[in-house]
Amino acid sequence: MNAPVRGTPPTSSDPPPTRREQWRDLRATVGLVWQASPRHALTFAGTSLLGSALPAANLLVGKYLLDAVARAAQGNVTYGTLLGLLSAQVGLVILGSLLSTVQSAAQQLLGDSLQHTVSRRILDKATTLSVEAFENADTYDRLQQAYREVGSRPLGVATQLVSLVGAVITLGSVGALMAQLGAWVLPLVVLASLPGVIISNRFGVEGYRMLRRQTHDARVQNYLGSLLTSDTLVKEVRLFGFEPYLLRRWREYYLGFRAQLETLVRRRSAWNFGASLVSALLIGLASALILRRAAAGQISVGDFSVFVLGIAQVQATVSGLLSGVSGIYQNLLYMRNLYAFLELPGRDLDAGATWEGRIDTIEFRDVSFRYPLTDRDVLRGVNFTVRRGESLALVGENGAGKTTVVKLLTLLFQPTGGQILLNGLDAAQFSPRSVQREMSIIFQDFGQYQMTARDNVALAQSERLGTDGPGNDERVRRALGSAGAEFVQTLPAGLDTPLGRLFQGGRQLSGGQWQRLALARLYFRQASVLVFDEPTAALDAQAEFETIQALRAEAAGRITLIISHRFSTVRLADTIIMLEGGRVSESGSHETLLARGGRYAELYELQARGYAATPVGGEGR
Numbered sequence: 231m232n233a234p235v236r237g238t239p240p241t242s243s244d245p246p247p248t249r250r251e252q253w254r255d256l257r258a259t260v261g262l263v264w265q266a267s268p269r270h271a272l273t274f275a276g277t278s279l280l281g282s283a284l285p286a287a288n289l290l291v292g293k294y295l296l297d298a299v300a301r302a303a304q305g306n307v308t309y310g311t312l313l314g315l316l317s318a319q320v321g322l323v324i325l326g327s328l329l330s331t332v333q334s335a336a337q338q339l340l341g342d343s344l345q346h347t348v349s350r351r352i353l354d355k356a357t358t359l360s361v362e363a364f365e366n367a368d369t370y371d372r373l374q375q376a377y378r379e380v381g382s383r384p385l386g387v388a389t390q391l392v393s394l395v396g397a398v399i400t401l402g403s404v405g406a407l408m409a410q411l412g413a414w415v416l417p418l419v420v421l422a423s424l425p426g427v428i429i430s431n432r433f434g435v436e437g438y439r440m441l442r443r444q445t446h447d448a449r450v451q452n453y454l455g456s457l458l459t460s461d462t463l464v465k466e467v468r469l470f471g472f473e474p475y476l477l478r479r480w481r482e483y484y485l486g487f488r489a490q491l492e493t494l495v496r497r498r499s500a501w502n503f504g505a506s507l508v509s510a511l512l513i514g515l516a517s518a519l520i521l522r523r524a525a526a527g528q529i530s531v532g533d534f535s536v537f538v539l540g541i542a543q544v545q546a547t548v549s550g551l552l553s554g555v556s557g558i559y560q561n562l563l564y565m566r567n568l569y570a571f572l573e574l575p576g577r578d579l580d581a582g583a584t585w586e587g588r589i590d591t592i593e594f595r596d597v598s599f600r601y602p603l604t605d606r607d608v609l610r611g612v613n614f615t616v617r618r619g620e621s622l623a624l625v626g627e628n629g630a631g632k633t634t635v636v637k638l639l640t641l642l643f644q645p646t647g648g649q650i651l652l653n654g655l656d657a658a659q660f661s662p663r664s665v666q667r668e669m670s671i672i673f674q675d676f677g678q679y680q681m682t683a684r685d686n687v688a689l690a691q692s693e694r695l696g697t698d699g700p701g702n703d704e705r706v707r708r709a710l711g712s713a714g715a716e717f718v719q720t721l722p723a724g725l726d727t728p729l730g731r732l733f734q735g736g737r738q739l740s741g742g743q744w745q746r747l748a749l750a751r752l753y754f755r756q757a758s759v760l761v762f763d764e765p766t767a768a769l770d771a772q773a774e775f776e777t778i779q780a781l782r783a784e785a786a787g788r789i790t791l792i793i794s795h796r797f798s799t800v801r802l803a804d805t806i807i808m809l810e811g812g813r814v815s816e817s818g819s820h821e822t823l824l825a826r827g828g829r830y831a832e833l834y835e836l837q838a839r840g841y842a843a844t845p846v847g848g849e850g851r
């Protein structure tokens with residue numbers, strides 16, 4: 231669970247969008263709204279626009295009614311005429327409420343369709359992004375921001391666009407009525423509305439800029455809050471007792487935001503007061519002028535009511551008009567997040583020739599790699615070959631580049647130099663997805679899927695998901711057996727037991743049990759290349775032994791790649807490669823490397839000595 235999130239404007243490092251981009255985004259947003267639900271978009275726009283003509287109709291009928299009442303006092307009007315006008319007025323009220331009922335229903339359904347359409351687009355895009363993109367903080371930020379805004383922004387643009395056109399209709403029709411009272415009435419009333427609108431607009435933009443400046447700090451504050459509310463971190467936070475430190479920093483950020491907000495609110499209030507003063511003077515002037523005409527008997531009571539009620543109408547409409555423009559502008563700024571994310575270059579995992587058949591050899595030829603936006607090669611001139619039936623282990627200190635080799639070998643990333651050859655053919659010419667079908671893997675940070683035990687295993691071959699016939703269950707059980715995960719059978723609902731604590735009824739597993747399940751997932755896929763990235767890290771000694779035995783049995787006739795810091799696991803590989811600073815420094819079998827007496831032998835001795843050493847604290851006491 232995360233702490234409440236402050237609204238974040240687009241990434242503060244982004245330059246503000248140009249006019250052209252804004253037009254393009256506006257058109258794209260209108261297209262999005264139309265695509266989401268043409269029927270509801272039309273209903274919403276139609277009812278809103280019809281409703282915009284109602285204020286003028288109301289004013290007109292009201293004026294006739296008042297004039298008729300005034301004449302009735304002199305006995306010139308029948309009761310029937312008054313009733314006729316009253317029914318027109320009631321009719322308008324009923325029409326108004328009918329239109330607004332239909333309008334708000336259409337708006338709600340349109341909003342829902344829009345949210346679905348935009349979420350779908352984001353998810354579609356996310357599936358085409360390379361893993362590289364996810365490891366880039368900027369892309370990840372964009373994804374998060376885009377997701378956060380889907381609920382309100384597109385509908386916000388649509389609503390404001392329609393109200394803008396509606397405001398023009400209202401202003402035109404009410405203005406036409408007021409203009410009949412004198413040429414200067416409308417300009418004065420419009421003028422009186424402007425200062426307030428301009429001020430609120432200006433401070434709206436300032437508020438937005440303030441949030442934009444605070445983007446980075448707001449993220450840090452959110453992060454600090456999320457540390458206090460995280461289910462996975464609560465143990466560590468409690469034990470080390472750094473809650474007060476987190477809370478203090480969280481509050482310091484808040485106080486910083488608060489100081490900026492107070493300055494803004496003070497300035498805005500002063501300007502607002504000034505604006506309402508100017509506005510009151512102008513309305514006073516318009517009223518004085520109209521009263522002079524009333525004193526001269528040139529206007530009726532009904533005309534005067536059009537003036538009095540019209541003032542409020544015009545002011546509200548002008549303010550709606552201008553704030554609509556700035557609202558669209560602001561919503562489009564947020565929509566830019568979405569478009570920036572949707573415009574990110576994707577990687578077509580199906581592009582290239584389709585790989586058919588088994589992989590019998592993998593060769594790294596002078597492979598180098600540098601992560602995007604970094605200035606250091608993390609792999610440099612790496613060479614090795616591994617053949618079917620062989621196992622290759624990668625060892626090296628933290629950060630040596632082992633996992634990076636796996637990311638390249640599994641075509642999740644592309645090398646920045648050199649070549650990876652599969653059965654002697656350049657891997658770059660094949661579609662990554664078709665090659666990946668021949669590979670199965672357990673990652674160091676494997677997934678703990680909050681789904682049933684069966685799904686946790688069968689996800690490795692998703693086309694088999696949902697086919698829970700006996701044949702499939704048999705395969706799942708076999709994979710569980712190879713992974714030493716028979717404990718699943720003893721869960722309350724066996725393979726159907728939901729796992730994890732995220733959802734109701736879920737059964738939480740231990741770290742080692744989750745790891746065995748991930749191993750079962752690896753075995754479930756009948757692949758010709760098996761990759762184990764720290765497969766035994768969370769396992770106890772007995773389980774590690776069993777896992778290695780199973781791994782050896784499963785490895786026959788396949789290529790096996792193992793990364794581990796445990797030499798008990800590594801030593802069983804046919805070939806061991808020692809990576810140091812992104813280069814291969816030694817390679818050979820366990821025995822060869824020990825005999826060589828190099829870095830591998832040194833690290834092996836170190837670990838072996840660790841096992842034989844005096845118990846911790848044993849000597850000094």
Ligand SMILES: Nc1ncnc2c1ncn2[C@@H]1O[C@H](COP(=O)(O)OP(=O)(O)OP(=O)(O)O)[C@@H](O)[C@H]1O
Pocket residue numbers: 365366601602604608626627628629630631632633634635674
């Ligand atoms: N997404 C990334 N962006 C930039 N640099 C990265 C990224 N992932 C890893 N690195 C860097 O690449 C280097 C190699 O990392 P890698 O994860 O391959 O090491 P490793 O040998 O698997 O380490 P460990 O034993 O700790 O798992 C490290 O210096 C690391 O900081």
